Amino acid sequence: MTHAIVIGGGATGVGVARDLSLRGVDVTLLERGGLGAGTTGRSHGVLHSGARYAAVDPEGAADCIRENRILREIAGTAVSETGGLFVQLPDDPNDAFERRAAACEELGISVERLDPKTAREREPELPSDVERALAVPDGVVSPGRLVAVTADAARRNGARIRTDTPVTDVLVDGDRVVGVETADGRLRADYVVNATGAWAGEIVSLAGIELRMAPTKGAMVAVSEPDVGSVLNRSRRPSDGDIAVPYRGGVVLGTTSTPVEDPDDVATDGATVERLLGEGEALLPGVAEAPIDRVYCGVRPLYGGDRDGRSAPRGFRLLDHTEEGRSGFLSIVGGKLTTHRLMAEAVSDHVCGVLGIDEPCRTHEIPLPAAEGTRFDELCEQFDVGGPADETFTFR
Ligand SMILES: Cc1cc2nc3c(=O)[nH]c(=O)nc-3n(C[C@H](O)[C@H](O)[C@H](O)COP(=O)(O)OP(=O)(O)OC[C@H]3O[C@@H](n4cnc5c(N)ncnc54)[C@H](O)[C@@H]3O)c2cc1C
Structure with missing residues (x-):
């Protein structure tokens, strides 16, 4: 079975784990802390309609409204309208x-x-x-609830979600990335997805190449x-x-x-x-x-634009590192919590294309598992969820 490693357990990483696992890929997600411990658990939690960006970035706004409608349909208690x-x-x-x-x-x-x-x-x-x-x-989305139920969905499809597991090295063989190293040892994979957001440059440098983020x-x-x-x-x-x-x-x-x-x-x-x-x-x-x-x-996790960040593009970028001599390895940067599912779809389409897997994306039509009350508390404990944003987002 094809094995993919996803580095980073924010919204984007868990979204990729869910999407790839639904397409039959064996996935291991490695997160250095708890799920959502990075930017995801430190956002406002707005489920953007795109109105904020419509006049300045119509493409990004179009992504937002499409994903806003999808998440209202599939994300249940993670979203408040x-x-x-x-x-x-x-x-x-x-x-x-x-x-x-x-x-x-x-x-x-x-x-x-x-x-x-x-x-x-x-x-x-x-x-x-x-x-x-x-x-x-x-609308408003609870980052913690979203990552917990998305990771739960991925796990139900067979993905392994490993928190408190920092990636310390990226394994390269010739012009290919073939796995990663953690404190538990080496783990090999057919493809490695770098979904570490603002930390993406650090992971890329472990592979001996460069990616300059503008956080x-x-x-x-x-x-x-x-x-x-x-x-x-x-x-x-x-x-x-x-x-x-x-x-x-x-x-x-x-x-x-x-x-x-x-x-x-x-x-x-x-x-x-x-x-x-x-x-x-x-x-x-x-x-x-x-x-x-x-x-x-x-x-x-901005990439490109000038250093004050207000003009940096808010859309996402998928960077396949093949041309830099590191095939089997991509970074997904930029984007928003609102567009994480779309980012995961783009990544999974790309990975499946490279690996010759002919399975369509289904994450837009399958509801996420419900998680309320003690079920949500259990998931938070299992996945060590609890960014500062989450303490504020208890819906009425
Ligand atoms: C102030 C602020 C407000 C925002 N408000 C909104 C909003 O209202 N609505 C919206 O849609 N978007 C918002 N955003 C944007 C949104 O939060 C991010 O774009 C999104 O959460 C990024 O998710 P991610 O999964 O790509 O990155 P992250 O959530 O940062 O995930 C990356 C993960 O990689 C992990 N990692 C790093 N290094 C390693 C390693 N060596 N090994 C293993 N794991 C590692 C990190 O711990 C982290 O959990 C906001 C952002 C900010 C900064």
Whole structure:
């Protein structure tokens, strides 16, 4: 049986493990910590509709709305259909609103224009000077629940999911990658998938080649009030402090974009927290005085673009390393939590194409196993799930 190794147990890695195992490939996934311990467990958890990117990156937005619809169908309790609002405040440019609305309509993302009264009826915590709002089909996804049920699905198809197992070396024979090394010894494979996101450059260097990532760090502040129902965005180009995501009766305020050399650099400072609270105050008056539950950072697995990261492409890239003299080895970088299934499909199509396996993708039509209550707790324990985002995403 064909054996593939997937390095990295974030959303992308578990998605690849599920997809390949459904196509009959024998899969071993190796994660250095717990599942979702990287960027996946340190995100806002927005199930993007694509509205945030529609005017600046229509291709990425089209991926988001397609995957948004699929995950609503298959991901069950991992997704909450909150809806989202792009809110125009007096400081926000007038033309941005209509540009976003038109771009969404072009892409088939449903939008509803709300006057100030209707916007405040829907979200009473919005400020009295709100000028208008655009309702879009954003949602919220629990990163922990998503990785746990996806890994569970892969395991039911025969995949082995090994947490707390860092890959320490990549084995090369001539011009082929033939396996990896961990503390438990050497493991050989017909194909090795590098799904380590912001850490992808480190794994590639173990194979003796180079991949220069452009990771940027984003900070988030979770506060325990006010109680909002929808994902709230400012109606302007993506910028610091322009998003508030509902959770358990409070909100997660995000985010920032700071280039980092080391993807393990997830520290933040008081000034950043103050800035996020200050920006949040414009969208939700009083939020800056709310009790802070937690502060955390995640590092975006960006590749290409300039170093400030705001202009780096948010789409994903599949990098087959054959031309660099390392066949049987690819890296999947960039993308979003929302598009992880599509990324996994692209990877699995590629791997199956190389290995001569003629099986179609089925991950878009097969529901993920349900995981609520004690079942979810059990999976979290088995897969060591528990990133900082997950502590905030207990759905009501
Ligand atoms: C601040 C912030 C907010 C975000 N908000 C959203 C959002 O609201 N919605 C959205 O759709 N996307 C969001 N994103 C993007 C999204 O979180 C990421 O694109 C996605 O989670 C990346 O998943 P991944 O599996 O590719 O990478 P990761 O989740 O980082 O997984 C890579 C894994 O590889 C492991 N690894 C590293 N080295 C090794 C090794 N040597 N051996 C074994 N394992 C190793 C790591 O521990 C990690 O678990 C956000 C990102 C950030 C930074």
